[in-house]
Amino acid sequence: MTNQINRTGLAKRFWEKKPLHKLNQQEWEALCDGCGKCCLNKLEDEDSGEVVLTRVACRLLDDQSCQCTQYPIRHQFVPECIVLKPDNLDTHAYWMPQTCAYRLLWQGNPLPDWHPLLTQDPESVHAAEVSVRGWTVSEFETPIEEWEEHIIEEPT
Ligand code: SF4
Ligand code: SF4
DSSP, rough: OOOOOOOTTTOOTTTGGGGGGOOOHHHHHHTOOOOOGGGEEEEEEEETOOEEEEEEEETOOOOOOOBBBTTGGGGGOOOTOOOGGGGHHHGGGGGTTTTTTTHHHHHHHHOOOOOOHHHHHHHHHTTOOOOOOOOEEEESSSSSSGGGGGGGGOOO
């Protein structure tokens, strides 16, 4: 869920004053820290339900900006891309990255110090080394049979 994010004109610490389902669209989108980790391919163990991350990125993810290169029309290319909303967070939170703001707030946790909403700097997520910048491999060049070789620990 990585898009160009407009964080101008937002009420101070709005996420601490309203529940997730009361946020407006701009507030909801501003919660995304731009880490790009939800755009990595995951492997899920069918028996245990355990989810692990790989460094194999979605074909539309830009490895440097950590943004989706076709966000408004992404479903033409990646129909399975999730549109995260307050009413489907219960279903998806379990596989979201541990540092994902949506997951953290859903769990009742605060945002981390490096979150761009707190630093006012979209680069702070990269400076904190919790984004995928510079370490993904291409889905096009990595056959699915090889994904297990690219399993990683989530940067937190
Ligand atoms: S993991 Fe969460 S915070 Fe990071 S890009 Fe995805 S939606 Fe945004
Ligand atoms: S299409 Fe791919 S890169 Fe774009 S938001 Fe969805 S998972 Fe991320």
